[in-house]
Amino acid sequence: MSKNTTRRWGMAALTAVVCIGSTALTAPSAPAAQPTLRTATVSSASQYPEALRAAPRISRAEVLARAKTWLTANNGRPVPYSQNKYWKDGYRQDCSGYVSMALGLAxxxxxxxxxxxxGFTRRIAMSQLAPGDLVIKANxxxxxxxxxxxxxxxxxxxxxVYKSYEQAGGVxxxxxxxxxxxNGRDGYHAYRPVNIVG
Structure with missing residues (x-):
């Protein structure tokens, strides 16, 4: 084999190594694993971490004052219930939309x-309930x-028996x-909103 042939083979091998190295350096890497949210039947769950970070700190008195506003917000009457409609303030007219409004959530x-x-709430004992806390059935x-x-x-x-605010179907x-x-047997449990102060 001549010197020129050896040189050409050497250059070809070097070029191949450089190309492979270049491809390895520029090849797209697999996307980093994203944390999985426990969403159950929740749609658009990816919005919740941002919404939660943006949730304002709110006092118990403010939660109750906001809850009272919907009692007369409909020209002196209660806001009507709907799972599909939104009230003038942008919140859904169902029970969770109402609670979100009272808590000042997104x-x-x-x-x-x-x-x-x-992550919007944490479970507590029924005996620990304080004004502004929630009682939830979500099973x-x-x-x-x-x-x-x-x-x-x-x-x-x-x-x-306790006093409560709610957005109820038909009412x-x-x-x-x-x-x-x-009674601890009906699927309802007490929860404390994490953005509540006091």
Whole structure:
């Protein structure tokens, strides 16, 4: 083999090595794994971390004051209930949209499952409930069988009934006494919003 042939083979091998190295350096890498949110039946769950970071700190008194506004926001009447419509302030007219409004969360607000599972609240004992806390039932795949109410205070010394604000089907916004969650067997549990202060 001549010197020129050896030189050509050497150059070809060097070129091949450089090309392979260049390809390895510029080849796209696999995207980094993104943290998985526990979303259950929540749509657009990717919005929740940002919305949660943007959630304003809010006092218990402010939560209740905001909740009261929907009692008369509809020309002196309650805001009507709807799972598909949005009120003038941009929040959904269902129970979780109403709670999101009261807590000052990003519009249109997370649904009931997200309120429970996506870091907006933490579970507490029913005995720890304080005004502005929530009582949530979110263990159904049907939106018609899930619900959330805003705790306003115990109605009796035995803590068997409490006062609450809610957005209820067929009724709209109302202040009502409930016993959801008191017996511990109906799927309702107490939760504390993480953006509440005090």
């Amino acid at each position: 519009k249109p607000g997370p649904n009931t499952v997200a309120l429970k599972n996506n 159904s795949s049907s939106a018609d069988n899930r619900h959330v109410v805003i705790f306003d205070g115990w109605a009796d010394s035995a803590h068997t 709209g916004t109302r202040w009502k006494q409930h016993s959801y969650g008191v």
